[in-house]
Amino acid sequence: xxILCLAASALLAASALTGxxxxxxxxxxxxxxSTTPGTTFVVSGTLTGTTDLxxxxxxxxxxxxxxxxxxxxxxxxxxxxxANSTIxxxxxxxxxxxxxxxxxxxxxxxxxSPIGTSLAHVYNNGTYHVDVFDPxxxxxxxxxxxxxxxxxxxxxxVPEPSSWLLLATGILAFATALTTRKLIPRFx
Numbered sequence: 707x708x709i710l711c712l713a714a715s716a717l718l719a720a721s722a723l724t725g726x727x728x729x730x731x732x733x734x735x736x737x738x739x740s741t742t743p744g745t746t747f748v749v750s751g752t753l754t755g756t757t758d759l760x761x762x763x764x765x766x767x768x769x770x771x772x773x774x775x776x777x778x779x780x781x782x783x784x785x786x787x788x789a790n791s792t793i794x795x796x797x798x799x800x801x802x803x804x805x806x807x808x809x810x811x812x813x814x815x816x817x818x819s820p821i822g823t824s825l826a827h828v829y830n831n832g833t834y835h836v837d838v839f840d841p842x843x844x845x846x847x848x849x850x851x852x853x854x855x856x857x858x859x860x861x862x863x864v865p866e867p868s869s870w871l872l873l874a875t876g877i878l879a880f881a882t883a884l885t886t887r888k889l890i891p892r893f894x
Contacts, residue, residue, distance in 0.1 A: 736853060747777050784813065796828075824840065835849060836852055
């Protein structure tokens with residue numbers, strides 16, 4: 707019984723680590739391209755996601771929300787996986803500061819500007835890119851080269867309520883294991 711309770715406590719502690727949301731500040735700087743000569747953009751803000759430890763050597767988060775703006779553009783959301791079948795994307799952000807932060811599938815985001823709400827596909831196929839889809843002409847894409855993509859962890863002062871619940875449940879299980887040991891007599 708004690709081993710079972712300790713195993714349950716360990717499982718709950720592990721799920722608390724994987725179930726919390728991580729927040730990062732980001733800055734994306736784009737340079738001019740042949741379709742946007744002389745135009746550069748700097749967009750910064752905060753992105754949030756849940757920890758994805760499928761590859762411990764390259765930790766990531768599953769992107770769930772984004773806020774940020776710059777030069778007339780505002781990131782307003784993340785397109786959920788499977789919601790858009792015309793673009794391949796995985797919404798992963800790789801958090802190692804020395805790693806490439808998005809893969810070739812990249813992230814699909816909503817972006818508002820003076821002309822309306824667009825889709826922005828941020829990806830890396832050897833270098834960083836963002837394709838912005840015109841909301842009035844969905845087949846019209848403006849590609850931008852991303853000169854830099856800086857990601858910095860945002861310290862979280864207050865854990866999420868689900869993290870507190872998991873921690874409390876683990877402590878309760880551990881206390882139950884100790885109490886059960888004292889109340890049940892041992893037979894030799």
